[in-house]
Amino acid sequence: MAKKKTSKKNNFIYKNGKLQLSQLIGIVLVIGLVLTFAAQFYYDHHGQLPWKETQVDSSVTEQRAFIKKIAPYAQQMQLQYHVLPSITMAQAILESDWGNSTLSQRFNNFYGIKGTNDQPGAVLKTQEFTNGQWETVTARFRSYGSWQESMQAHSLLLVNGTDWNANQYQSVIQARNYKQAAQALYQDGYATDPGYPEKLINLIQKYNLNQYDQ
Template sequence: MEMEFTKRPRQKQKHPIRNFFLLIVIAAVAIVAGTAYMNHRGYAAKNPNDFSLIEVKVAKDDSTKDVGQKLEKAGAIHCEKYLTKYAKRYGAKEIQPGTYQFSPVQSIDNVYQELTEGAGNGPVLDPQYTYINVNKTAEQTAGMLADNANVSKKALLKAYSDKDLMSKMKSKYPRLFKNAKSDLTLYDLVYPGIYRIKDAKSADNLVETLLERSNKEMSSYYDTLEKRGMPVASAILLAENGGKKEFDRRLAFIDKISAYAKELKSQYGILPSISIAQAIHESNWDDSVLSSKYNNFYGVKSDDETAGKSVVLETQEVENGETVTKKARFAAYSSYKDSMKAHSKTLVNGNSWNSNQFKDVLAADNYKDAAQALYDNAYATDPNYPKAIIRIIENWNLSRYDK
């Protein structure tokens, strides 16, 4: 008789030690992978869709950690430690002091490159982004924009002045063109900043895309600009220099001194637009040490060494066509009104050796002639001074105070 045997399955032996080490390995791999992911995220752009520009000032004595903390606080990077780590690994060049423009679209690599190249050239960006600088002309940016949008540079430059496209844009965005100058081109209305430009159907289509951004960015300015009779281009020029906050600060400065400028006109005959524009130009919108600390809006010099009546500071002047830095003694005033009155008196009374020094300024009945006379009568040594004063007056519609 044959007997049948059932083969019992072999039980697996448990190896608690081996399983324990396997768990450790898996956990270690997970930690390394997680760390690598977090590091990658930390070095990458904080927000590839946030095209805003952030101003950050780097001092000469700032350490890499100091700079990283400033960037983190400003919202430009994820965390200070990633900039510090990057600098330790790849920091062959030193960080340069200056006032920079950064953006959340920049990676740590971009940020560090910009910091070592120095301020003034705008943000360093990956190829998919385009930066339009407010100081660059249409010709200077056309090649870059055309290449990124895959259109003709020649066609793009032509589109900026195309009458049909101009009419189309005026109909679509009428407030964007309010109070515009007669020689306006569409490039004058292009909002400076960072763009991620894709292939465009045509050069006209690219310009339409650019102005769509401008209209969106300027929407919060329109009411104020129209109330004051100012062109939109004036606000656009400030996009890289403080934006809306700086725009409002400058308007507040104009409001502060305009009433007194009109009052001085009735006493001394100086056009308010000239008084205001010179105060703006000479004091850099009340941002200079001489104006903000000593109430001297016009760079008036003094021989009075009495304590509290004057201060010695560095100044730049044009001599033989070259800008030179010198030390000079300037008047110190107890209030801005004292400074403005002294300025008017100087133009009316001239100086000790020529009481008619500024006769052409006084005789001018419009701001353009008065601005030119300031140079012709040797109030200023810079031949570009009249253009600077006229530009300020027209950008901020200061001639309305002359009426």
């Protein structure tokens, strides 16, 4: 009887029917390099890594939702009190961190408006720029029944001024555009941060908030 010939695998990957460990390591390294170059290519063209896309998109979605929520009421405030919606919205974004700050979430205060002992409010720590440096201080802030009430209080503050100066923010109301209004807010003492106008202007331009100005 003739003997049956048996085939042997003699290619560079298999030996005795088994994948060689050295070749397996080589294949893994090649795949790793390919994935690395692919990720770098994606980052160069999209500004982010592919596995970060969901997180970034979620943040962008939340920001768009916040703008969409407050824009109509900001325009209403313009009709009633002549405050530019772009300023109303940019301050809400900056002061409340897109509605995520403790003051905005728990007390509906979008603007960091301070209060007195005879007003509903809460005592919280905040940052103030004094004597050329940032300091942590404790202050009493107003609380509101809704974020709409907070936005109206902000407009009324700009229109009516403070208890010690009824005309304190008139230059903000009279500003011809958002750049002038942003500078006036700092000059009139709304915020102690010297970078406050630039931060507002950057937000307005980045998110095209001046499209809501009438």
